[in-house]
Amino acid sequence: MPEPASYRVATTVVLVALCAVPLVVHDEYYLHLFIVSGVFVVAVLGLDLIVGYVGQLSLAHAAFFAMGAYTSALLFVRLKWSMWLGLPAAALVAGVVALALGSVILRTRGHRFIIITVVFAELMRLVATNWVDMTRGFMGLPGLTIPALDIPGVGSIDIASKSRFYYVVLIAAIAAFVLCRVIVRSSIGRKFVLIRENEPLAESLGISAFRYSMIAFAVGAALAGAAGSLYAHYVGFVSPDLFNFSYVTIMLIMVILGGKGTLAGPALGAVIFTFLPELLREAAHWRMIVFATILIVATLYMPKGIVFPLVTHLLARQGRPRNARAP
């Protein structure tokens, strides 16, 4: 896609606005929502690699998120590893498990793949619930903390407050965005799209759909694992509830409505669909019904999503951004 100046301006404005959030927003609750949406951005970008770029529907993504949360939590509780070690470990575990699972189930892409990812997610929930000696079952693992940031020469910086942890999450979200952008703009990313658009053609060119699906699946899972680790240490508690099917549903809504196969769309979708449910808090009973309806209608009638097409339309028409689209 050509990049008019308006996109670069928009990117700068968004970045500045994002950095300024804790300076403007002092309400703890809204700051909390910003942090949670940042965590979701990391996870959802990973999901977008699989769903949006390679075109395989994975329903195990929330399970990788939860697996990352549990990995980080267990390392903290059992071995006293801080988040700085726990986060890479969580990403690694989720990525390796995805490789192992993918090597079996990505050979049969299509319906079987979708079904087995959801069966796998359910199995992980069973493990978290029933392996009581390790995970404490339903009781979960409490008492996780956010570590101090030790910089040699500067000293130890406390980042546990919301306004400071926000920046940790922001950096993670930007890092995930840049990583995904590098991937999708490389030859790997072009192969992803070719496999999505025309798998027989890709295979005839010697591009292994299996191998490239594996890359997307593993990198996506690793991002989910990293997001899970951030979430666990931020909330301070993990439990088998993290494996609820509603998590994968909301992540899919973020990707689909954001605009699958783009990066900015799902990232913005993650922010919008973290805040929107809070506005619907009054009607908690209706929330999932509203979400389900949105998912059905958007899938049927808006295959390109809402957020990304809308934003690009606005930017293209204006030539320049109207004002800071602070997410």
Add this chain to the structure above:
Amino acid sequence: MSPSITILAQHLLNGVLIGCAYALIAMGLTMIFGVMNIANFAHGEFYMLGGFVAFYLVSLIGLNYFAALPLAVVVVVALALVLQHAIFRRLREAPMMTTTLVTIGLSIFLENFALLLWGPQPQSIPTPFATKPLSFLGVYTTPLYVFCMGVTVALIIVGHVLIRRTRMGKAMRATFQNKEAAALVGIRIDRIYAYAFAFGAALAAAAGAVLGGFIPVEPATGGIVTLKAFIVVILGGMGSFVGAIVGGLVLGLAEALGAGYMPSGWKDAIGFFAVILVLLFRPEGLFKRA
């Protein structure tokens, strides 16, 4: 009989009923998959609705148990036809991602709608059967169990005969194998879609209504049932009716044995491992497409 054999027999007996229910649900799921090329994630919701409607007909309206069961099936089939007309008709020829996401949305919708209407508490359908256990060679069972067993087995046979012996079944199988050719010989594909969907919903709702006297139904039941039915369908071979029946029985028996001899909570993991083994060694499933 020695005690250990009696216990084994008891577990197997428990497994057969669940297995028959799995078979019943998976037959419909496989039919919808074969005819419409849709992995229907809302399928278990028909089971749940069958159970709930039967419960309300019996306990709130006070309808006779034996009249309530078929009526519940009729109600659910009517709903299924509305859904078919409103949503599933539009999914013909749609990409897999679209069909799957829509059925997932529908599943969440129906589950939460049931939650709004009926609340989260599990409900057992009151039955007119005596609770006194029957004993046979040291193996215990109840009249309700015998009744459920009889109905599910009868329904499997009826379903099988419908598919194998009737003109309608023939038309469905023809559509299953080759849509264009079926359309060419004058089969109305859109009508077959509706029949296949109603057929699947009816079997699942019947399973829900019958087992609802035995296993309490709650709104969240649907998701678990869908998952189990998918495991059965993959085990048996996607699109195979014999596979659905055999796979259902195998999973039911394996889970009953697992529940008997393994730490509780792990029996649901059996299906997953079975699926992985099948994918590794026999990816097309135990039975090829019928």
